[in-house]
Amino acid sequence: MVRKLDSSSSLMATGVTVVFGGFKALTDVTMTITPGAVHGLIGPNGAGKTTLVNTLTGFQAPTTGKVSLGGRHVGTLPPHDLRRAGVARTFQAGRLFTGLDVLDNLAVTGVGLGRSRSASEAEAMRLLDWIGIAHLAALPAAGLPYTDERRVGIARALMFAPQYLLLDEPAAGMSEAEASDLADLIRRVADELGIGVLLIEHNVGLVLSVSHHVYVLDAGQIIEEGDVDVILSSQAVRDAYLGADKEAA
Numbered sequence: 001m002v003r004k005l006d007s008s009s010s011l012m013a014t015g016v017t018v019v020f021g022g023f024k025a026l027t028d029v030t031m032t033i034t035p036g037a038v039h040g041l042i043g044p045n046g047a048g049k050t051t052l053v054n055t056l057t058g059f060q061a062p063t064t065g066k067v068s069l070g071g072r073h074v075g076t077l078p079p080h081d082l083r084r085a086g087v088a089r090t091f092q093a094g095r096l097f098t099g100l101d102v103l104d105n106l107a108v109t110g111v112g113l114g115r116s117r118s119a120s121e122a123e124a125m126r127l128l129d130w131i132g133i134a135h136l137a138a139l140p141a142a143g144l145p146y147t148d149e150r151r152v153g154i155a156r157a158l159m160f161a162p163q164y165l166l167l168d169e170p171a172a173g174m175s176e177a178e179a180s181d182l183a184d185l186i187r188r189v190a191d192e193l194g195i196g197v198l199l200i201e202h203n204v205g206l207v208l209s210v211s212h213h214v215y216v217l218d219a220g221q222i223i224e225e226g227d228v229d230v231i232l233s234s235q236a237v238r239d240a241y242l243g244a245d246k247e248a249a
């Protein structure tokens with residue numbers, strides 16, 4: 001069910017434009033992420049999806065426009081301050097610490113959040129267990145299969161209960177069966193933990209299957225947003241993004 005949009009408890013981008021040199025990667029983008037719901041973000045390569053996630057997580061300051069969290073302006077906060085404030089993310093390429101085992105990959109984040117080593121290890125174990133990958137705890141992060149690497153990345157992002165989780169292409173390289181398991185995990189993150197999720201994916205079927213609300217970005221602009229029915233019946237989306245798939249089907 002879609003929750004009522006409420007700026008007092010939302011992560012929001014309002015009129016965000018990001019310019020690199022003379023190139024506008026994002027133009028006047030407005031997006032609201034609410035707790036307990038999954039929001040999809042789809043769009044072709046280079047549409048600006050990662051730039052938007054970077055902007056919502058403090059890795060990229062907006063050129064104009066604002067980012068707010070619970071009504072407070074956070075557009076100029078650095079990433080670790082936003083993480084402490086409850087905005088967590090994963091990266092397009094895993095970015096685990098390859099010299100550490102899985103448990104320590106999570107524990108390091110806990111310590112970075114100011115928690116003790118023992119509390120961080122306990123939280124790490126609890127999360128690995130909740131996700132169903134406790135058996136990976138002592139394995140080196142280097143050399144994990146894709147699917148495990150992604151799940152460990154999500155577990156790490158969930159350390160100490162963030163309010164928001166932004167996932168940048170978590171299903172890349174997965175089979176349909178693996179992507180379906182991931183979809184179950186994403187639903188649980190929203191339903192059981194009450195976290196607001198933003199899911200970026202090229203696997204449009206996955207996005208449509210889990211999202212309460214979907215945004216479509218094309219050449220830096222939101223060209224459509226709404227529930228799955230709105231997206232599927234949108235001529236703009238068909239023209240800009242789904243057209244090629246549809247013709248091929």
Ligand SMILES: Nc1ncnc2c1ncn2[C@@H]1O[C@H](COP(=O)(O)OP(=O)(O)OP(=O)(O)O)[C@@H](O)[C@H]1O
Nearest residue numbers: 020023025043044045046047048049050051052092
């Ligand atoms: N730091 C940067 N400097 C200059 N241009 C950049 C920078 N970061 C991104 N861009 C450009 O901005 C545009 C949007 O890039 P972005 O990575 O956000 O797209 P994306 O939708 O995530 O693409 P993909 O689906 O391939 O991951 C691209 O044209 C990219 O080359």
Ligand SMILES: [Mg+2]
Nearest residue numbers: 049050051092
């Ligand atoms: Mg990207």
